[in-house]
Amino acid sequence: xxxxxxxxxxxxxxxxxxxxGGMATVFKAYHASxxxxxxxxxxxxxxxxDSTFLGRFxxxxxxxxxxxxxxxxxxxxxxxxxxxxxxxxxxxxxDTLKAxxxxxxxxxxxxxxxxxxxxxxxxxxxxxxxxxxxxxxxxVLISTDGVMYLADFGLARIAQAGESTLSADSIMGTPQYxxxxxxxxxxxxxxGTDIYSFGVMLYEMVVGQVPFSADTPFSIIHDHIYTPxxxxxxxxxxxxxxVQRVLLKALAKDRxxxxxTIEELCAAFKSAWVTAGVPMQGTAITMxxxxxxxxxxxxxxEQPAVKTAAAKSPAVKRSPWGWVAAGLVLILxxxxxxxxxxxxxxxxxxxxxxxxxxAPVLPTVPKQLPSPEAGVLPTPPQDLPPGVAAAYxxxxxxxxxxxxxxxxxxxxxxxxxxxxxxxxxxxASNLAGPTNKDFFLKAAHEFKAREARVPTAGMYMRLxxxxxxxxxxxxxxxxxxxxxxxxxxxxxxxxxxxxxxERIDNVNLPLGYIARGRxxxxxxxxxxxKLQLENADKLKPEMYEIPLLRAEIAIKEGRRDDAxxxxxxxxxxxxxxxxxxxxxxxxxxxxx
Numbered sequence: 225x226x227x228x229x230x231x232x233x234x235x236x237x238x239x240x241x242x243x244x245g246g247m248a249t250v251f252k253a254y255h256a257s258x259x260x261x262x263x264x265x266x267x268x269x270x271x272x273x274d275s276t277f278l279g280r281f282x283x284x285x286x287x288x289x290x291x292x293x294x295x296x297x298x299x300x301x302x303x304x305x306x307x308x309x310x311x312x313x314x315x316x317x318x319d320t321l322k323a324x325x326x327x328x329x330x331x332x333x334x335x336x337x338x339x340x341x342x343x344x345x346x347x348x349x350x351x352x353x354x355x356x357x358x359x360x361x362x363x364v365l366i367s368t369d370g371v372m373y374l375a376d377f378g379l380a381r382i383a384q385a386g387e388s389t390l391s392a393d394s395i396m397g398t399p400q401y402x403x404x405x406x407x408x409x410x411x412x413x414x415x416g417t418d419i420y421s422f423g424v425m426l427y428e429m430v431v432g433q434v435p436f437s438a439d440t441p442f443s444i445i446h447d448h449i450y451t452p453x454x455x456x457x458x459x460x461x462x463x464x465x466x467v468q469r470v471l472l473k474a475l476a477k478d479r480x481x482x483x484x485t486i487e488e489l490c491a492a493f494k495s496a497w498v499t500a501g502v503p504m505q506g507t508a509i510t511m512x513x514x515x516x517x518x519x520x521x522x523x524x525x526e527q528p529a530v531k532t533a534a535a536k537s538p539a540v541k542r543s544p545w546g547w548v549a550a551g552l553v554l555i556l557x558x559x560x561x562x563x564x565x566x567x568x569x570x571x572x573x574x575x576x577x578x579x580x581x582x583a584p585v586l587p588t589v590p591k592q593l594p595s596p597e598a599g600v601l602p603t604p605p606q607d608l609p610p611g612v613a614a615a616y617x618x619x620x621x622x623x624x625x626x627x628x629x630x631x632x633x634x635x636x637x638x639x640x641x642x643x644x645x646x647x648x649x650x651x652a653s654n655l656a657g658p659t660n661k662d663f664f665l666k667a668a669h670e671f672k673a674r675e676a677r678v679p680t681a682g683m684y685m686r687l688x689x690x691x692x693x694x695x696x697x698x699x700x701x702x703x704x705x706x707x708x709x710x711x712x713x714x715x716x717x718x719x720x721x722x723x724x725x726e727r728i729d730n731v732n733l734p735l736g737y738i739a740r741g742r743x744x745x746x747x748x749x750x751x752x753x754k755l756q757l758e759n760a761d762k763l764k765p766e767m768y769e770i771p772l773l774r775a776e777i778a779i780k781e782g783r784r785d786d787a788x789x790x791x792x793x794x795x796x797x798x799x800x801x802x803x804x805x806x807x808x809x810x811x812x813x814x815x816x
Contacts (some may be wrong), residue, residue: 227308229251233264233305234305235257236264238252238253238264239251248264248268249268249556250264251264253312261315263315263316266305266308266310267309277309285302288354291354294529295372295373296343296373297316297373297377298314298376299313300312300314321361321364322361322364324361325361336494337372339493339754340490341364341371341373342364342425343490345374347485347487350485355417357379358398358421359418359421360400360401360421360424362398363375363573381696390482401425404420404448416479418486419474419483419489419494423471423482423489426474426493428814430456430471431456431471431602432459432460435475436454440650440721440722441721442646442721455468456471464500464561465501466500467493473492474489475736476524555801611635615628615635618631619631626660629648629650629651632648633679636648637672637676644682646722649667649682653683653686661687664684668709677712678721678722680713681719681723684710685710685727685731688706703732706731706732710735711735713739714739714741714742714746717747733763735760735767738760738770740756740759742773745773750780754777768800769804771790771793772790787815791810791815792808795808
């Protein structure tokens, strides 16, 4: 395999792999002639699907390499090795702002440093006509000597140059930080998209949580496009009113309502803090944990760990601030408003998609019905199918009843309204509460009966932590249902929209690798599928999912005899789960 540890790639000797994302793999390397370490980002093999990509890659690399600023990670070189393009960047020993936030609130000096360093870096790039498109704490690096760097200009810009099906999802902004226009898939972006994302970071540092957080990337992105910004002072009453005004302007849905430049935003933020009489006193802001939502991690492999400008970040931890948003793909991710359009397109951990140019269409059923205290409930649309209309009416009468929302979700699913169904399911789950075992069991069984693989997997993933909270083992029936639904859901394009890989990892790490591998096989690359399969095999070689996925890979590669041997062994193994034997037999039929 290319880029192996100990191998020479041009003048660079690969020392170790630092991280792997949906768009690139990161290595630490040694440059002997200059006697220094560098970080090498190797772009995904899927970019090779576009025969003209290499030329555009070279042109765009030249552009981003011209970004010379003390707070931007510099690009030293770019080339290709075994037909895989790579970037060579400064190796920065240190940590990320994300990791720092996980340790607790920033000091007054640190907040000012973030505003000055990131703001200055963005301002410089914008003057060169370059957007970042993925501003978030994990892309802000803090070196051991305390200098802050903004990373990954190159990756976002270069991937944007590609027409391969990989690029759209890969450069999509991380859901918690994505701008509305980026989420809608608009191609004509300006500095306003970075201003919005940086505004989310400022909101998080001041308020103690990101403005929008939900169980699925779909819901988060929907909120960025349609849901009014939660008022900072409502969440944290210690936020000064002048600072709230700055955040409201920076996070306006309409680009024309935001600050014109990043410099204007930074100046307004610092001025507001001074006006409030607490000049940059980050430690004066106290949190109210009971008001903070429980956020979730972004699709896993999209955000590799970051040790350097292009490398390791620690695993996501619960933060005293609430949670510091991810991580991918992404990346997770500029093409996501499309989630409300045309069913549920591909939100990638390791997957390709094209960016649509049309704006998203709202689901037929509202994302969330108001509570009775909010006043008169809306009248349901007149053209709803009878089953949906009846369920909708039940929700109107019982807006706080999770079972009513579940019935509506099921009715929408039966009617083919997948996005609206999933949104109602998310609403039902939130109303049910995180420990409502009976609800999640019922929902899992209902969707499983409909062969709705993704929502079934989502419900089983909600069940697993409940048993652990109670201090017991996950029942075998539940674990088997979880494994079956996750494996099958991993073949669906919209799976990463509703089932986070990190949550699978927390329950069963080898299964997490299997899920990534099967998803990559069907929506990414065979090489990536093999890599994830190898990861699972190292941890738990006796898993029946491993030979099943290996057989699927063999089928994809045209190795029919190898696939047949694996499938015959599985289908005749009485110790294998029934669903594994059934799938093996199905695949055997395709080989007849």
